[in-house]
Amino acid sequence: MRLCSVELQNFRNYESLDLSFPGGTHILYGANAQGKTNLLEAIYLCTCARSHRTARDEELVRQGAGSYLARVGFITDRGIPETLSIEYQRAAKGGTPRRIIRYNDLEVARLADMMGLFHAILFAPEDLQIVKDGPSERRRFLDILISRLDRSYFRHLQDFLKILAQRNRLLKSIRAGGRSDRLPELDIWDESLAESASFILVKRQEMIGRLAGYAALALTHLTSSRELLSLHYKSFPGLEEGLDQKTAESRYLDRLIRSREDDLARGSTSQGPHRDDIQISLNGADARLYASQGQQRSAVLSLKIAELMILTEVTGEKPILLLDDVMSELDASRREKLMEVIRDHQVFMTCTDPDQLGETSSLAADSACPAVWEGPVRYYRVQEGQIQAGSRNMV
Secondary structure, eight states: OEEEEEEEEEETTEEEEEEEOOSSEEEEEOSTTSSHHHHHHHHHHHHHSOOSSOSOGGGGBOTTOSEEEEEEEEEOTTSOEEEEEEEEEOOOTTSOOEEEEEETTEEOSSGGGGTTSSOEEEEOGGGGHHHHSOHHHHHHHHHHHHHHHOHHHHHHHHHHHHHHHHHHHHHHHHHHHTOGGGHHHHHHHHHHHHHHHHHHHHHHHHHHHHHHHHHHHHHHHHTTTOOOEEEEEEOSTTOOTTOOHHHHHHHHHHHHHHTHHHHHHHTSOOSSTTTOEEEEEETTEEHHHHSOHHHHHHHHHHHHHHHHHHHHHHHSOOOEEEEESOGGGSOHHHHHHHHHHHTTSOEEEEESOGGGGGGGGGOOTTBOOOTTSOSOEEEEEEETTEEEEEOTTOO
């Protein structure tokens, strides 16, 4: 897959931008807060309709504007040219905001239907949250990956959250009003929730197994076999690897019944896919608690490389890679090993100074790449929402 063009209207600090990209590696450089990350954010937005920095579309609209547009043009590895765009319109007075997704200029009715159309993988400083923060960050990483490979998973996830909200409202109502006569209603919601959850649980278990294998190999490569990474899906007791969907449904339903008294006291559902976690271990210890920041960064990088390998294997398309100020965080050895992994992909990377990129810094625009990169390296100076192509030595 190759990104050919990006068009932005009123996105972050870009009033208007229309860029075309040939093949090769593209390096965006300039001072902080000029718009480098904003461009990568817009490209990534077109993969899953979600920014890696905020869940609020409102924050992506340029100050003083009423809407934004992010549009990418790309060619698949089968040679098919395609386009995908996301437009967000702020709510008019008394109205509601509107988001419009178009694929090849045809409106996409459901968010699930855009999953898997355009593949880009983002490596960013915020990715450290996958290891450092709470379970929701790890679940989000896993859910987005599976959704990009299986649209039905995304729909099951949406259904599960709707049913969960209904069950929680009923729990609160029973607790607040002492409505024991409504307890039989819980049986109905429990069965619906278990049926929806079982699909999610089985898919997550399957993906963790695949992700763990590739991530372990990636970390072995990055650290020259000095670090060992393992992943474990943490859920309710009784959920084991290899369960079929019917068994997972039965065991989760049993768990809901067992925890009903506690759930009524809490007014919420205490166990299930919305509470589960992924334990990331380095050398047998919990990476969140015991790994150094450098080790945590290597673990996240390994997860991202695993994501890259899985997407490539399953879809047959090589994702576009977006590296947001990643190279400056890596030592020379890890930087070189990362470049070996991504050599066959189109790459967009940001930095404040091209000299941070090691051996690539000696290259002028459109020159040949070093041995680890395919195609030419091209430089773009970013300043105050304007992008100028040329050499890295532009002033």
